[in-house]
Amino acid sequence: MIREITKNLYYVGVNDNTKQLFENLWPLPYGVSYNAYLIKDKSNVLIDTVEYPFNQEFISQISEVIGDEKIDYVVVNHMEPDHSSSLVQLIDKYPEIKIVGNKKTMDMLNGFYGITSNVYEVKDGDKIEIGERTLSFHLTPMVHWPETMMTYVDGEGVLFSGDAFGAFGSLQNGIMDSDADIKLVTDEMYRYYSNIVGKYGGPVEKAIEKLSSLPINYICSTHGPVWHDKIGYVVEHYLKMARYESEEGVVIAYGSMYGHTADVAKNIYEALIEDGVKNVVLHDLSDVDASFVLRDVFKYNTLILGSPTYNSELFPKVADLTVKLEGRMIKNKTFACFGSYSWAGQAVKRLTAFAERMQWDIIEPKIEIKQAGLDVDVKALSKELAENIINSINNL
Ligand SMILES: Cc1cc2nc3c(=O)[nH]c(=O)nc-3n(C[C@H](O)[C@H](O)[C@H](O)COP(=O)(O)O)c2cc1C
Ligand SMILES: [Fe+2]
């Protein structure tokens, strides 16, 4: 897809609507785009590339924009192969091209592709004059790899931000934020952020603060729309995610084999709805991919986890989610839990230990049932839990 964003600055990325799982992990119900950009100036500059299977489409788009002209530089803001794996084909077509990256990029260029020549190493704040424009390079390590950097174009105020500000979802209606369904993009940005970048809130916040003195008119990420009309919105939203700040709402996520733990989940769900809590979502972890649960955990401030005891452990789907939550070092959650067992309960104990490790606020009561829980008034306990959650939300 080719689009001119500002004069002589083109989108030359591609939509991937065939890949099922991003990183072979995260479902892509709306596809994904790999965005790359081409600046036509005295020196022609390409910013990032696309994933390997799309290299022909990508290279023919470049030819369409610059004809027989050469490309002087390709800036590699990020080495993850979804953006770098067309470099070899690009170099075949443009053998004189200089590859711009930082010290950490150089190690990866060699390690992934055996590229050691025609490289141009930049340090933080370095500039390259390319004619009417000047590019500057800003190292933003660990957003979400060590070599990640951003590239800024003076004058037009264009920031090429790499994966930062990226969202899943291919660009169907156009490439700009004004063409997009912002609610859907926000959801898919939550999912991209929580799935891929979520552990690195600190470095993301640092990167945004570092660039905050630059006037920015366009944010050109490597996934999802180009931000122009809604820059204020997206920067605020991204900072919020980086700081693990969330909206009022409750995610109930549970596992259940024979329905008893699920019954407790439904009781809690109904009690919260009856008490007028906004944004209550119920996820059966055997039905929904963890990708969507992570999205909602980043979105809402309260998480309630439920699990049967399974071979003295958490039910595997619940255990898997706790590993993902812990790996992302998610902060600031209000937490409650429930569980079940038939002879020696471990689920509630393990969920409590998990929440203590996360340093989350734990709301009582913890509803625990043995077998079908016929001797437990689950409804009354759910009501009590809902009221305690409302009090904690009101006190935030
Ligand atoms: C494979 C398997 C392993 C289990 N392991 C334990 C266990 O170690 N300790 C225990 O008390 N109950 C164990 N249980 C029993 C369940 O925790 C209990 O029946 C629970 O109520 C099931 O919840 P559910 O109806 O939501 O699936 C196990 C059940 C299954 C099927
Ligand atoms: Fe990446």
Ligand SMILES: [Fe+2]
């Ligand atoms: Fe990416």
